[in-house]
Amino acid sequence: MSKIERPRRSALYLPATNAKALAKARTLPADVVILDLEDAVAPEHKEAARAAALAAVAEGGFGRRELAIRANGLDTPWGADDLAAIALSGADAVLVPKVSSPADIDACQAALSAAPDSLQLWAMIETCACLPQLDAIAAKARSTRLSLFVMGTNDLAKEMRARLTPERTPFLPFLSLAVAAARAHGVAILDGVCNEFRDIDLFRAEAEQGLLYGFDGKSLIHPNQIDPCNAVFSPSEDELAWARAVIAGFALPENQGKGAIQVEGKMVELLHLEQAQRLVAVAEQIAAG
Ligand SMILES: CC(C)(COP(=O)(O)OP(=O)(O)OC[C@H]1O[C@@H](n2cnc3c(N)ncnc32)[C@H](O)[C@@H]1OP(=O)(O)O)[C@@H](O)C(=O)NCCC(=O)NCCSC(=O)C[C@H](O)C(=O)O
Numbered sequence: 001m002s003k004i005e006r007p008r009r010s011a012l013y014l015p016a017t018n019a020k021a022l023a024k025a026r027t028l029p030a031d032v033v034i035l036d037l038e039d040a041v042a043p044e045h046k047e048a049a050r051a052a053a054l055a056a057v058a059e060g061g062f063g064r065r066e067l068a069i070r071a072n073g074l075d076t077p078w079g080a081d082d083l084a085a086i087a088l089s090g091a092d093a094v095l096v097p098k099v100s101s102p103a104d105i106d107a108c109q110a111a112l113s114a115a116p117d118s119l120q121l122w123a124m125i126e127t128c129a130c131l132p133q134l135d136a137i138a139a140k141a142r143s144t145r146l147s148l149f150v151m152g153t154n155d156l157a158k159e160m161r162a163r164l165t166p167e168r169t170p171f172l173p174f175l176s177l178a179v180a181a182a183r184a185h186g187v188a189i190l191d192g193v194c195n196e197f198r199d200i201d202l203f204r205a206e207a208e209q210g211l212l213y214g215f216d217g218k219s220l221i222h223p224n225q226i227d228p229c230n231a232v233f234s235p236s237e238d239e240l241a242w243a244r245a246v247i248a249g250f251a252l253p254e255n256q257g258k259g260a261i262q263v264e265g266k267m268v269e270l271l272h273l274e275q276a277q278r279l280v281a282v283a284e285q286i287a288a289g
């Protein structure tokens, strides 16, 4: 069975300039917190946002949550200074926006040369240009710090001139291709944000769509979205009962050495055993907190 990554069901963004949100994020049940220096921060506040993010990481108090800082792009006046500062910040990850090619990953890798090995590089998938290069970008995980993709459906909608409807029809091929590229190279992947943060039914439906498409979790913009997101991306009791039945079925003496058996009237193969073991391991990690 492949290594089970830590749970990343919910990844909450907040503008690094928002002191109230920063304090609140330390108390919220999100698996990941992303301090944003990019689109949620106006140009005149970029330096203050960077300083606030660095101070927040240094102060700590985020507990078991994974802590990332989203930098400005290297093609902006702030990107190089952001990456140089984040490299030494003690954050778990730097999230870089608008990655469009493998060369963009190389440039970020070089800009992070002073960082400890533990700093991960996460990439936003949100440009039209990256579509034909998704596989080559994900393949950079073999030679760089790259470990996770985050979909940016707002920027994609802007670039494609597509509409962000509840069904997300225009984006579904992109979402599938990004998941497949990520999985081919062992990169984790989070779905994009749902802007309608007061409509929890709409949010839940979008999160369920993300689960269906294979995402590990979803990026969020508001505390309201965390609990439903964690619920959607946690294995359900029914899924766990089925997984345990599959594991028990393969453990029976009469099934030793078999590649395909029947469990509760359904055919299951060794690949289903692997899926079942993974699901139980994920549930155990979540329960461990
Ligand atoms: C969208 C918001 C501006 C709404 O904020 P607000 O009006 O303050 O909402 P509420 O009054 O309902 O807030 C209730 C309390 O919760 C706190 N809060 C709100 N949002 C957050 C948050 N993200 N993290 C932590 N805490 C939060 C408020 O402070 C209130 O606290 P209290 O009074 O003590 O109860 C706001 O939610 C917001 O700014 N959200 C994040 C925006 C953001 O970071 N955007 C950038 C990332 S999205 C993106 O760019 C995706 C991608 O790149 C793409 O292209 O798609």
Ligand SMILES: [Mg+2]
Binding pocket: 039, 097, 124, 126, 152, 154, 155
């Ligand atoms: Mg974006």
